[in-house]
Amino acid sequence: YWILGCVSFHKRCFYVYDSLxxxxxxxxxxxxxxxxxxLIPLFLVSIEFYNQRSDIVVENGLHMGKNLTDPFxxxxxxxxxxxxxxxxxxxxxxxxEYIIEDLPFPVANFDVDGLRARFGIxxxxxxxxxxxxxxxxxxxAPVAPKKTxxxxxxx
Numbered sequence: 553y554w555i556l557g558c559v560s561f562h563k564r565c566f567y568v569y570d571s572l573x574x575x576x577x578x579x580x581x582x583x584x585x586x587x588x589x590x591l592i593p594l595f596l597v598s599i600e601f602y603n604q605r606s607d608i609v610v611e612n613g614l615h616m617g618k619n620l621t622d623p624f625x626x627x628x629x630x631x632x633x634x635x636x637x638x639x640x641x642x643x644x645x646x647x648x649e650y651i652i653e654d655l656p657f658p659v660a661n662f663d664v665d666g667l668r669a670r671f672g673i674x675x676x677x678x679x680x681x682x683x684x685x686x687x688x689x690x691x692x693a694p695v696a697p698k699k700t701x702x703x704x705x706x707x
Contacts, residue, residue: 554640589624
């Protein structure tokens with residue numbers, strides 16, 4: 553079983569990709585998705601997200617007539633392949649990649665073994681480039697110093 557959430561800022565929609573097929577489960581997922589659909593727009597406004605994005609026009613299209621803090625629409629995507637073993641990480645990673653690359657989902661021909669090998673090769677190449685060229689990902693970058701608030705107290 554696996555689940556993946558994806559936000560489209562242009563379409564004002566929170567997509568939930570869910571491999572489990574159950575009415576009870578769908579209700580629970582809907583409830584959780586509604587919380588995100590409410591919180592995400594509030595968060596975006598609080599960080600002035602739309603002021604920083606010239607590619608999102610809030611005066612027309614799907615934004616027209618809506619307040620920026622209005623909840624996003626929710627779309628539950630079902631009829632997705634389910635893993636046979638504990639391959640949920642491979643499924644989520646692959647489907648995230650398909651969404652990012654705007655590729656069709658391979659519902660019928662999902663080759664888990666081939667995809668697992670592909671991820672292994674990608675990780676090996678990254679590790680090798682890290683050794684040879686000192687490459688690093690954002691999460692490996694040095695931690696930024698903590699900011700202090702206000703003045704230090706006198707003792």
